[in-house]
Amino acid sequence: MAGRIGHFVGNKRVAGMSGRQGDVTNPATGEVTAMVAFASEAEIDDAVQLAKKAQVAWAATPPLRRQRVMFNLKGLIEKRTDDLARMMSLEHGKTFDDAKGEVGRGLEVVEFSCAIAHHMKGDFTEQVASDMDSWSIRQPLGVVAGITPFNFPIMIPCWMGAMAVACGNAFILKPSEKDPSAPMLLAELFAEAGAPAGIFQVLNGDKVAVDALLHHPDVPAISFVGSTAIGEYVYHTGTQRNKRVQALCGAKNHMVIMPDADLDQVTDALIGAGYGAAGERCMAISVAVAVGDVGDRLMEKLAPRVAALKVGPGLDPQSEMGPLVTRQHRDKVMGYVDTGVKEGAKLVVDGRGLKLQGYEKGNFMGGCLFDNVTTDMTIYKDEIFGPVLSVVRAKTFDAAIGMVNDHAYGNGTAIFTRDGDAARAFASGVQIGMVGINVPIPVPVAYHSFGGWKASIFGDHGVYGMEGVRFYTKLKTITARWPTGIRSGAEFAFKARN
Numbered sequence: 001m002a003g004r005i006g007h008f009v010g011n012k013r014v015a016g017m018s019g020r021q022g023d024v025t026n027p028a029t030g031e032v033t034a035m036v037a038f039a040s041e042a043e044i045d046d047a048v049q050l051a052k053k054a055q056v057a058w059a060a061t062p063p064l065r066r067q068r069v070m071f072n073l074k075g076l077i078e079k080r081t082d083d084l085a086r087m088m089s090l091e092h093g094k095t096f097d098d099a100k101g102e103v104g105r106g107l108e109v110v111e112f113s114c115a116i117a118h119h120m121k122g123d124f125t126e127q128v129a130s131d132m133d134s135w136s137i138r139q140p141l142g143v144v145a146g147i148t149p150f151n152f153p154i155m156i157p158c159w160m161g162a163m164a165v166a167c168g169n170a171f172i173l174k175p176s177e178k179d180p181s182a183p184m185l186l187a188e189l190f191a192e193a194g195a196p197a198g199i200f201q202v203l204n205g206d207k208v209a210v211d212a213l214l215h216h217p218d219v220p221a222i223s224f225v226g227s228t229a230i231g232e233y234v235y236h237t238g239t240q241r242n243k244r245v246q247a248l249c250g251a252k253n254h255m256v257i258m259p260d261a262d263l264d265q266v267t268d269a270l271i272g273a274g275y276g277a278a279g280e281r282c283m284a285i286s287v288a289v290a291v292g293d294v295g296d297r298l299m300e301k302l303a304p305r306v307a308a309l310k311v312g313p314g315l316d317p318q319s320e321m322g323p324l325v326t327r328q329h330r331d332k333v334m335g336y337v338d339t340g341v342k343e344g345a346k347l348v349v350d351g352r353g354l355k356l357q358g359y360e361k362g363n364f365m366g367g368c369l370f371d372n373v374t375t376d377m378t379i380y381k382d383e384i385f386g387p388v389l390s391v392v393r394a395k396t397f398d399a400a401i402g403m404v405n406d407h408a409y410g411n412g413t414a415i416f417t418r419d420g421d422a423a424r425a426f427a428s429g430v431q432i433g434m435v436g437i438n439v440p441i442p443v444p445v446a447y448h449s450f451g452g453w454k455a456s457i458f459g460d461h462g463v464y465g466m467e468g469v470r471f472y473t474k475l476k477t478i479t480a481r482w483p484t485g486i487r488s489g490a491e492f493a494f495k496a497r498n
């Protein structure tokens with residue numbers, strides 16, 4: 001029997017009251033495993049009011065004590081990694097190993113937040129003028145919200161939630177309605193770690209919940225990660241209401257392969273970065289740009305590997321690639337493959353016909369590999385978000401970097417080469433936020449920061465690291481002089497300080 005998933009408010013699970021709900025399915029079997037409640041505007045408001053009250057005391061809690069809660073959380077997440085990973089595999093479809101890796105990536109940000117007392121300490125200048133000192137401090141914003149996508153149901157809530165809470169805010173998470181179980185467990189772990197009631201809450205839902213947060217006068221900041229169309233809407237709606245908004249969006253990540261690259265290494269990198277998590281990663285490589293004469297040699301190595309991918313349920317240890325998240329998304333990805341063929345690209349490996357015995361209702365497809373893709377084709381321009389890799393040929397390095405720079409998206413990119421000059425010129429000249437040199441998925445560690453350029457982001461500030469501290473706090477600068485007994489009278493004009 002399908003279970004029921006409500007919300008997590010005031011440190012406990014509560015049932016949804018709106019009467020609206022959605023199906024949660026197991027992508028490997030197509031079976032509906034739970035019904036998830038969709039929050040109403042009134043439910044969002046109740047949670048915000050609770051958060052607003054709780055946040056005052058939380059902001060006044062010494063950062064050292066806040067970071068001890070984050071330490072506890074780190075230990076609890078480590079202990080429950082397998083549970084979190086199993087939940088994600090069953091609702092998202094990704095392999096168990098990949099899901100465990102995701103938990104590890106989220107943990108890195110929790111670890112960073114364990115030193116928040118250090119990261120939030122301000123600047124002090126003695127003697128900005130005679131007998132006058134000045135210091136700057138960072139204070140939390142209040143109640144902040146995070147709207148997250150289906151593809152990283154633990155890592156992205158950790159990016160936002162750990163930073164926001166450690167900085168002294170109350171955080172409301174509106175996770176994807178497709179895989180809400182792991183975020184609900186994360187909320188329980190926050191509570192168990194010592195976060196007071198109202199500091200980390202989960203309100204499940206759809207556009208109604210998102211709009212209620214975007215319009216709420218007591219929510220001054222919104223973090224969003226998801227598709228570009230929705231991110232742009234969230235950014236414009238939020239900023240029109242004078243909110244601070246960061247919206248990290250879609251991607252089309254190119255890997256440039258120079259003729260001198262080690263092709264065995266390149267092939268391994270493309271298989272992992274193109275087909276891992278069935279291509280449902282914002283840092284997946286979806287375009288391989290083969291420079292000079294490397295294309296034919298690359299295809300010879302790549303095609304048999306794509307054809308041999310082991311596709312199966314995420315919890316089967318043999319599976320290298322799981323199903324797509326929903327039937328609708330699988331059909332959309334297949335539709336892109338049809339379009340690629342129609343527009344004249346060469347479909348070298350066709351995964352559309354894949355059938356798995358016993359999993360006929362699952363959202364499976366095999367890996368697809370296109371050659372001779374050109375920049376005017378739909379499959380080159382659009383984010384497909386599936387196991388479809390396009391190989392584009394470029395005559396020169398300049399043509400390759402031009403392609404990357406002309407693309408609308410600017411999340412991640414990589415170059416594979418043995419030539420230091422080419423790598424350096426690429427890293428310096430490429431108009432992309434995260435760059436790998438012989439590293440296919442260059443996701444920055446927690447003490448750097450994550451964020452793309454161009455249509456891959458709206459608003460400013462990466463989502464974690466010191467960029468996250470800046471996003472979730474506001475700056476206050478105090479200038480002070482203690483009376484010395486000498487009164488100089490009122491001063492009506494600015495003076496040079498001395």
Ligand code: NAD
Nearest residue numbers: 147148149150175176207210226227230248249250251282
């Ligand atoms: P999505 O945009 O469909 O959903 C993201 C969130 O927005 C979800 O919580 C969803 O409930 C909500 N939402 C959906 N429709 C809405 C609407 N009309 N109004 C208001 N809110 C709405 O994205 P998704 O399919 O869950 O995730 C995949 C996308 O996320 C891809 O485009 C991927 O590239 C992107 N992504 C980007 C990053 C990054 O860091 N740049 C990371 C992960 C995923």
